Amino acid sequence: xxxxxxxxxxxxxxxxxxxxxxxxxxxxxIVVFAELALGPVRLGPGDLLAVLLGEGEQGPSxxxxxxxxxxxxxxxxxxxxxxxxxxxxQGVLRNPLADPGLIGVTAxxxxxxxxxxxxxxxxxxxxxxxxxxxxxxxxxxxxxxLVTAFVFSLSHLSGGTNVAMLILAGVAVNAIxxxxxxxxxxxxxxxxxxxxxxxxxxxxxxxxxxxxxxTTMLALAAxxxxxxxxxxxxxxQLGERAAxxxxxxxxxxxxxxxxxTAIAVGAVTAAAGPIGFIGLVAPHMARLIVGPAHxxxxxxxxxxxGALILGADLAVRxxxxxxxxxxxxxxxxxxGPFFLWLLxxxxxxxxx
Amino acid sequence: MLEAQGIWHGFGxxxxxxxxxxKVRPGEMVALCGPNGAGKSTLLAVMAGDYAPQxxxxxxxxxxxxxxxxxxxxRRRAVLEQTPTLSAAFTVRELLALGIPRDVPPExxxxxxxxTLRDVSLLDRADDNCLILSGGQRHRAHLAxxxxxxxxxxxxxxxxxxxxxxxxxxxAHQIATxxxxxxxxxxxxxxxxxxxxxxxxxxxxxxxxxxxxGRVVADGTGTDVFTAARLSAxxxxxxxxxxxxxxxxxxxxxxxxxxxxxxxx
Numbered sequence: 001x002x003x004x005x006x007x008x009x010x011x012x013x014x015x016x017x018x019x020x021x022x023x024x025x026x027x028x029x030i031v032v033f034a035e036l037a038l039g040p041v042r043l044g045p046g047d048l049l050a051v052l053l054g055e056g057e058q059g060p061s062x063x064x065x066x067x068x069x070x071x072x073x074x075x076x077x078x079x080x081x082x083x084x085x086x087x088x089x090q091g092v093l094r095n096p097l098a099d100p101g102l103i104g105v106t107a108x109x110x111x112x113x114x115x116x117x118x119x120x121x122x123x124x125x126x127x128x129x130x131x132x133x134x135x136x137x138x139x140x141x142x143x144x145x146l147v148t149a150f151v152f153s154l155s156h157l158s159g160g161t162n163v164a165m166l167i168l169a170g171v172a173v174n175a176i177x178x179x180x181x182x183x184x185x186x187x188x189x190x191x192x193x194x195x196x197x198x199x200x201x202x203x204x205x206x207x208x209x210x211x212x213x214x215t216t217m218l219a220l221a222a223x224x225x226x227x228x229x230x231x232x233x234x235x236x237q238l239g240e241r242a243a244x245x246x247x248x249x250x251x252x253x254x255x256x257x258x259x260x261t262a263i264a265v266g267a268v269t270a271a272a273g274p275i276g277f278i279g280l281v282a283p284h285m286a287r288l289i290v291g292p293a294h295x296x297x298x299x300x301x302x303x304x305x306g307a308l309i310l311g312a313d314l315a316v317r318x319x320x321x322x323x324x325x326x327x328x329x330x331x332x333x334x335x336g337p338f339f340l341w342l343l344x345x346x347x348x349x350x351x352x
Numbered sequence: 353m354l355e356a357q358g359i360w361h362g363f364g365x366x367x368x369x370x371x372x373x374x375k376v377r378p379g380e381m382v383a384l385c386g387p388n389g390a391g392k393s394t395l396l397a398v399m400a401g402d403y404a405p406q407x408x409x410x411x412x413x414x415x416x417x418x419x420x421x422x423x424x425x426x427r428r429r430a431v432l433e434q435t436p437t438l439s440a441a442f443t444v445r446e447l448l449a450l451g452i453p454r455d456v457p458p459e460x461x462x463x464x465x466x467x468t469l470r471d472v473s474l475l476d477r478a479d480d481n482c483l484i485l486s487g488g489q490r491h492r493a494h495l496a497x498x499x500x501x502x503x504x505x506x507x508x509x510x511x512x513x514x515x516x517x518x519x520x521x522x523x524a525h526q527i528a529t530x531x532x533x534x535x536x537x538x539x540x541x542x543x544x545x546x547x548x549x550x551x552x553x554x555x556x557x558x559x560x561x562x563x564x565x566g567r568v569v570a571d572g573t574g575t576d577v578f579t580a581a582r583l584s585a586x587x588x589x590x591x592x593x594x595x596x597x598x599x600x601x602x603x604x605x606x607x608x609x610x611x612x613x614x615x616x617x
Binding site: 094095231234235237238239241242244245246247248249250291292293 | 400402421422423425426427430431433436437438439440441442446450451453454501
């Protein structure tokens with residue numbers, strides 16, 4: 001189950017510590033700046049500063065405050081949420097291939113979200129006004145939690161999880177979710193159909209501030225919670241029984257992690273659609289840089305996840321201007337081959 | 353004292369433990385022996401607090417093990433599984449750090465880890481990746497993790513529970529492991545160790561508890577417990593007990609290599 005392909009005698013060839021996090025943070029800041037500055041209308045650092053200080057001209061100000069800033073904020077929430085959820089699931093399941101998308105958590109969240117979009121006319125109006133903006137993330141959360149609980153209980157039953165079992169469970173869950181979403185699409189009207197189609201490709205462009213703030217709040221709360229789980233996730237690497245012997249309450253920790261993962265994935269999926277593979281790629285890159293200890297992997301993965309999402313968004317926006325292909329296409333195009341490479345590497349080492 | 357009283361436990365319709373009572377005192381090393389399926393590992397799990405037995409009580413220093421929260425329990429007993437696993441490329445030092453509670457200050461934790469690694473002769477491998485260690489060394493690293501868990505608690509004595517710690521080790525590593533466990537007992541910990549090797553049990557344990565079909569059939573010193581008649585009966589194979597030079601019993605199975613088990617039955 002090793003993460004390093006060639007095992008160095010000394011595992012000290014890792015870079016953990018303030019300089020590395022400063023570098024990752026700086027990289028993220030650069031991508032954020034590019035996300036804000038680049039596009040059909042280029043904004044210089046002067047424009048950005050002026051707008052942020054509330055002194056900008058009307059044009060740049062509208063572009064920045066109404067389009068690019070919500071997009072960047074949503075992108076960060078998506079990156080943090082997915083990267084940390086991926087880390088947590090890989091940690092609990094002791095399985096480096098666990099990813100909210102592959103094992104069906106995202107699909108579960110999507111079913112919840114689609115149900116709210118299509119069936120929402122029937123009940124959202126009846127909800128108390130303060131709850132209404134949360135209906136979509138709540139639906140996604142419920143769907144995501146259901147799948148997470150299912151997958152975690154699978155790992156409990158089989159006393160650990162082998163990759164094949166997990167991926168097959170993911171195939172089944174994704175198939176069921178696909179059928180349910182298909183049913184929703186079938187009964188949706190034209191407008192809903194159009195919304196669903198674009199939503200299902202994954203995009204952080206939809207951002208209006210209302211939606212962005214709800215998502216960001218939920219995803220950040222869950223992300224902060226997950227960041228504190230480093231020690232538990234390290235202990236899970238001993239197996240559940242030994243982790244209990246070392247002093248953690250396995251069931252409680254699994255529930256906590258399942259809840260926070262479902263909140264993060266639910267909120268993110270509700271706002272941006274299913275975005276795949278970030279939960280797989282970001283933790284792997286983080287482990288390559290900072291080693292396996294989760295107190296380092298978690299923050300590093302979050303920074304990398306944020307940068308990857310905004311980087312992917314920039315790539316699709318700048319590829320064919322002025323059109324803006326959905327970001328989910330880009331993450332899957334990079335993430336899919338990455339996943340295959342991981343699979344091959346495990347096969348070569350005879351590990352499954 | 354670690355004490356199991358009148359334990360009954362079963363899985364489905366199979367009774368695995370039938371009215372088992374075992375005591376481990378601080379500073380005492382108790383070996384748990386018996387044929388496969390006698391219920392040794394289940395008893396260890398019940399005494400470790402993994403699950404509550406269907407009947408009976410397990411007390412650790414007067415408190416029920418299943419009533420204590422996991423983090424409190426972890427300060428009073430540490431358990432080494434038969435085949436410890438690790439799914440991440442931690443260094444030996446990082447592995448040991450897993451045994452130390454969060455509230456121990458880092459300087460003290462580092463000191464404890466270094467001392468324990470020295471005690472188990474792994475200090476020179478401290479910064480190595482656990483996954484490149486030999487099987488014997490890796491097992492010893494896990495043993496050190498369990499030892500440091502007890503060392504980190506400020507209680508005068510804890511209980512060390514080892515499930516067949518010598519099963520996959522060569523002779524030298526077996527002896528080294530038993531000496532390490534013995535030393536823990538001398539320093540005041542109560543040690544409960546499941547052993548298949550009866551000679552190791554006779555050589556190292558203060559007391560031997562012999563189990564058969566879910567019951568304790570004998571409980572006492574190696575000399576009292578290991579008699580040829582008793583062992584031959586419960587293992588269903590001919591076993592001779594000699595007296596070694598140090599006065600301890602030496603248990604020698606009769607190999608009779610050309611006889612098939614079916615013929616004997």
